[in-house]
Amino acid sequence: MSAAARREYHRPLDLRRGRVELAHGAGGRATAQLVEELFLAAFDNEWLRPLNDAASLPMPAGRLVMATDSHVVSPLFFPGGDIGSLSVHGTVNDVAMAGAVPLYLAAGFVLEEGYPLADLKRIVASMAAAAKAAGVPVVTGDTKVVEQGKGDGVYITTTGVGVVPPGISLDGAAAREGDAIFVSGTIGDHGVAIMSKRENLEFQTEILSDSAPLHRLVAALLAACPRIRVLRDPTRGGLATTLNEIARASGVGMLLEESAIPVAPAVAAACEFLGLDPLYVANEGKLIAIAPAADADRVLAALRAHPQGRDAALIGRVTRDPDHFVQMRTGLGGRRVVDWLTGDQLPRIC
Amino acid sequence: MKFVDEFRDAELARGLAAAIAREADPARRYHFMEFCGGHTHAISRYGVTDLLPPNVRMIHGPGCPVCVLPIGRIDLAIGLALSRGVILCSYGDTLRVPASEGRSLLKAKAEGADVRMVYSAADALRIARANPDREVVFLAIGFETTTPPTALVLREAHAGQVANFSVLCNHVLTPAAIVNILESPEVRSLGTVPLDGFVGPAHVSTVIGTEPYEFFAQEYRKPVVIAGFEPLDVMQAILMLVRQVNERRSQVENQFSRVVNRAGNLKAQALVAEVFELRREFEWRGLGTVPYSALRIREAFAAHDAERKFSLVYQPVADNKACECGAILRGIKRPVECKLFGGACTPETPMGSCMVSSEGACAAHYSYGRFRDREAVPAPAAAVQP
Ligand code: SF4
Numbered sequence: 001m002s003a004a005a006r007r008e009y010h011r012p013l014d015l016r017r018g019r020v021e022l023a024h025g026a027g028g029r030a031t032a033q034l035v036e037e038l039f040l041a042a043f044d045n046e047w048l049r050p051l052n053d054a055a056s057l058p059m060p061a062g063r064l065v066m067a068t069d070s071h072v073v074s075p076l077f078f079p080g081g082d083i084g085s086l087s088v089h090g091t092v093n094d095v096a097m098a099g100a101v102p103l104y105l106a107a108g109f110v111l112e113e114g115y116p117l118a119d120l121k122r123i124v125a126s127m128a129a130a131a132k133a134a135g136v137p138v139v140t141g142d143t144k145v146v147e148q149g150k151g152d153g154v155y156i157t158t159t160g161v162g163v164v165p166p167g168i169s170l171d172g173a174a175a176r177e178g179d180a181i182f183v184s185g186t187i188g189d190h191g192v193a194i195m196s197k198r199e200n201l202e203f204q205t206e207i208l209s210d211s212a213p214l215h216r217l218v219a220a221l222l223a224a225c226p227r228i229r230v231l232r233d234p235t236r237g238g239l240a241t242t243l244n245e246i247a248r249a250s251g252v253g254m255l256l257e258e259s260a261i262p263v264a265p266a267v268a269a270a271c272e273f274l275g276l277d278p279l280y281v282a283n284e285g286k287l288i289a290i291a292p293a294a295d296a297d298r299v300l301a302a303l304r305a306h307p308q309g310r311d312a313a314l315i316g317r318v319t320r321d322p323d324h325f326v327q328m329r330t331g332l333g334g335r336r337v338v339d340w341l342t343g344d345q346l347p348r349i350c
Numbered sequence: 351m352k353f354v355d356e357f358r359d360a361e362l363a364r365g366l367a368a369a370i371a372r373e374a375d376p377a378r379r380y381h382f383m384e385f386c387g388g389h390t391h392a393i394s395r396y397g398v399t400d401l402l403p404p405n406v407r408m409i410h411g412p413g414c415p416v417c418v419l420p421i422g423r424i425d426l427a428i429g430l431a432l433s434r435g436v437i438l439c440s441y442g443d444t445l446r447v448p449a450s451e452g453r454s455l456l457k458a459k460a461e462g463a464d465v466r467m468v469y470s471a472a473d474a475l476r477i478a479r480a481n482p483d484r485e486v487v488f489l490a491i492g493f494e495t496t497t498p499p500t501a502l503v504l505r506e507a508h509a510g511q512v513a514n515f516s517v518l519c520n521h522v523l524t525p526a527a528i529v530n531i532l533e534s535p536e537v538r539s540l541g542t543v544p545l546d547g548f549v550g551p552a553h554v555s556t557v558i559g560t561e562p563y564e565f566f567a568q569e570y571r572k573p574v575v576i577a578g579f580e581p582l583d584v585m586q587a588i589l590m591l592v593r594q595v596n597e598r599r600s601q602v603e604n605q606f607s608r609v610v611n612r613a614g615n616l617k618a619q620a621l622v623a624e625v626f627e628l629r630r631e632f633e634w635r636g637l638g639t640v641p642y643s644a645l646r647i648r649e650a651f652a653a654h655d656a657e658r659k660f661s662l663v664y665q666p667v668a669d670n671k672a673c674e675c676g677a678i679l680r681g682i683k684r685p686v687e688c689k690l691f692g693g694a695c696t697p698e699t700p701m702g703s704c705m706v707s708s709e710g711a712c713a714a715h716y717s718y719g720r721f722r723d724r725e726a727v728p729a730p731a732a733a734v735q736p
Contacts, residue, residue: 199469259360274469325721332363332581334397336718342697 013037018117025111025145038121039141042128047104047139055139057104062163067094070157074348076123079193080208081284083156084127089211089284090350091160092134093233096215097287099170099222100162105131107141107158112151123154134213136160162215168222174229175250179318180296182289184217184303185210185311186264187239188271191281191349195274205266212285217308221289224302230290233283235350237341240279242288243326244340253321256328256338260315280341282349290318359582366585367401374592380406381544382591383681385528386551387414387709388579394714396581406588409543409681410711412527412636413551415492416443417679417703417710420635421667423520424449426657427489430518431455431463434660437481439466439474440489443707448700450667455489471496471503471517478507478515487656491520495553497645498618501625504647507654518656519647522632524554525562526643530634532570536682543681547591549584550576552606559614563602571600578606625651633666635703636679673702678711685712686723692716 013033023030040048047055071087081089088105095102107127111120131138138158189210196207214233222228230250234242239261247254263271263278271278285308291299296314303309316328326338374380384390390410393399399408412418424447431438438455445455445467459465464484468474474488490500500517507515528548536543550563555576563574573594577587587605594601604610625648632644647655656662669675673695674688685691685704695701697713704710708717 323721323724327721330396330581331359332396332398332401333360333367334400334581335721336395336397337721339697339717342717 009033013117015117015121020111020113020115020117020120020145022113022145022147025143031143034143038117038124039143042124043131043138043141045137045139047137048141055104055106057139059103060163062165064161065095065098065100065164066159066161067091067098068157068159069094070155071350072152072155072348073194073350074152075194075197076119076153078197078209079206080189081211082123082126083154084123084125085130086211086284086350087156087158088127088130088134088136089213090235091158092136092213092215093284093287095160095162096213096218097170097231097233098162098164099168099218099231100164101219102134102136102160102162102215104139105136105158105160107138107156109141109143110151110155111143111145112153113145113148115153120154127156130213134215167226170228170231172230172232172246173249173251175246175252175290175318176229176292177252177318177320178293179229179290180293180299180314181243181254181256181316181318182291182299182303182312183234183239183261183315184214184287184289184309185285186262186267187234187283187286188263188267188276188278188281190284191238192267192270192274192276194349195276196270199274201270201273207264207266207270210283210285212308214285214287214308217287217303217306220306221299221302225291225295225298227295228289228291228299230288232288234286234288235282235284238278238280238282239288240277240326240338241341243338244324246288246290247321247324247326250318251324253319253324254316254326255319256316256326258328258331260313262311262313279338284350293317362582363401363585366582366589370406370585370589370592371403373589373596374403374406375596376405378405379544380546380592380595381409382406382547382549382588383409383411383531383545384549384584385411385413385524386549386554387417387707388552389549389577389584390414390711390714391709392579392581392584394718397718398581398584399719401585402588406592409545410678410714411548411681412531412634412679413493413524413554414704414707414709414711415496415522416447416707417675418522418527418634418636419444419447419491419520419703420633421449421669422633422665424455425667426662426664427487427518428453428455428458428463430487430656430660430662431458431465432461434485435464436485436487437464437466437477438487438489439468439477441469441491442467444489444491446700446706447703448706471499475503475507475512475515478512482514484514486515488515488517489520490517493522493524493551493554494557497521497622497626498557501621504625504651504654505621508651513653516654516656516659517647518662519626519645521626521645522634523643523645524551524558525565526640527634527637528566530637530640530643531680532566532572534680536680545572545681546595547573547575547600549587549591550574550602552576552578552583552610555606555610555614557615557618560602560604560610560612561614567600567602573600573603575603576606576610578609624648633664635669636676670701675702675704675712678704685715688712692720
């Protein structure tokens, strides 16, 4: 579309007082205007600019990975982030956990009629900033509008593609007896940030979501230790649930050391107050790494050398266990199972 | 987790464990009931039983508010939510308790009922104020700890004339439940449940004080040690109980004296007395109908009593026949002795109330301790060198 053609709208979008209207999703002129004045203005890049139905992209050689993630977080704005930045980080991290370099993102928006355009603009700006900071452009997208009361402001689905460099093979089924288990930092920050905002809780120190893109940390880690077997980001269900998934997929057990698992004191206090176990609380900027025991020192050093892995810790070992139990030696010296999350204590966390 | 005091805790725990092992007489067995679900959870969550000698056994008691709520009471709430169109508010765990016809409040919500999870009674009142054109019912459960907050919102609703707010009251009383257990034939005459003493509740006792337990100590010759909810508190209480048994004492001792005193919180007691009165009887899951064991809302607050407001009639409903919650709540059986445990009944698909809350004996054992039910898999001595 030429610049001249784009100037044919009578009035620019009222991004201060305007609201999402059904027409914005109808595919007509109003949709085009929203896309151009809001989305393209924020995300602008050479692949998105032609506004074709599909972006046509150059791909480097290697194994292609693809991941998709829908975001329904409530509230849309939370301490340390918002649905826009979260939707970038969530998908970038899913791609990165396959050991891939994330290259492109696609974004689908479901907007609720009546949602303030000013807030939408904030979300889109934050999403664009997150994509830019991560170096992963949003190259195609889609917008739909649902009637008032049929949505909750904004839902965003993002899809990411990336390429795995040669020599890297990560797989949730690859953990082996004796392997070392690491976490890249404190756990539970994202979930507690959302909950404290949702419950209007004021803690002495504001707890911020850890929402962040992890692909650079992954690249540094894989460069230092290409033999890493498993990488996963413990989002919904937290560290406990992700470890159980890996244990089952790999046909192994695990033994964790409670005193080694990093939890920020403010998060621990908030969890106590909310009756939550930080092991089950979502993270959006942490990863779990499992590596052969012989590489343990190297992995820990590589994690800690990166700003996102400063608080990284070796938290346990993979064991032989026909029941695939994840067990933990408690701070007190007893033992317990660390089970799957039951039910959904924290709906709409991401 | 990584707190500075973790390592010190581990050291203290080792010290207490050594003392218990040293002082427990190898020629006899010790059976102590932790009354409270909070203690059940702490014991399982921290693996306290790993630190006890084999002849000191803990029996889980009935002090889990969600566990003792009978099916009929939840049916009342489900009925209100489904057919009377109210906004029904309650604590998270309560929503998952299985009721009649495989229902639960959560399933009623999926069927279209307006069921909301709240963190406090005050949240429910807030919802009522925000929805003046809807009836809002708070399903109140719990022992003496949660009663004062419910009393407070009832008083507030009354004073502020929040006409659309009412409470479906299921508050129950700790001493009545303990008497019921001590009076049960298994404990009293059959001797099938050996019971040498109680770990008494922490938070409940901050409200009611230690005085109500003196009766059990004297009348039933059972030592009681009130203990905090930290695992170290529990271990110290166990040591104190072992000592009482060894010295043939049966007294009320207070391990939790940093918070609990003899008289309790008189202001809270007065508040509760202003709003609630004793029910002549109340059905408990597991214990059956227990006289004077629960509270109901006083006449003066009748406008906010859901039972009066909606003319609710309680219908007792029998538990699932295979579910052993009743026997488990009375300390007669252990979770693994239930045929459904870990098969048909898991925390995802609870068949009985003890599998719902993490304070329930079945859920605590399933979630934290079930690795003990199989032949020990040799585990490395330490996962990580700290
Ligand atoms: S395992 Fe389930 S069915 Fe059996 S007693 Fe426990 S709660 Fe009831």
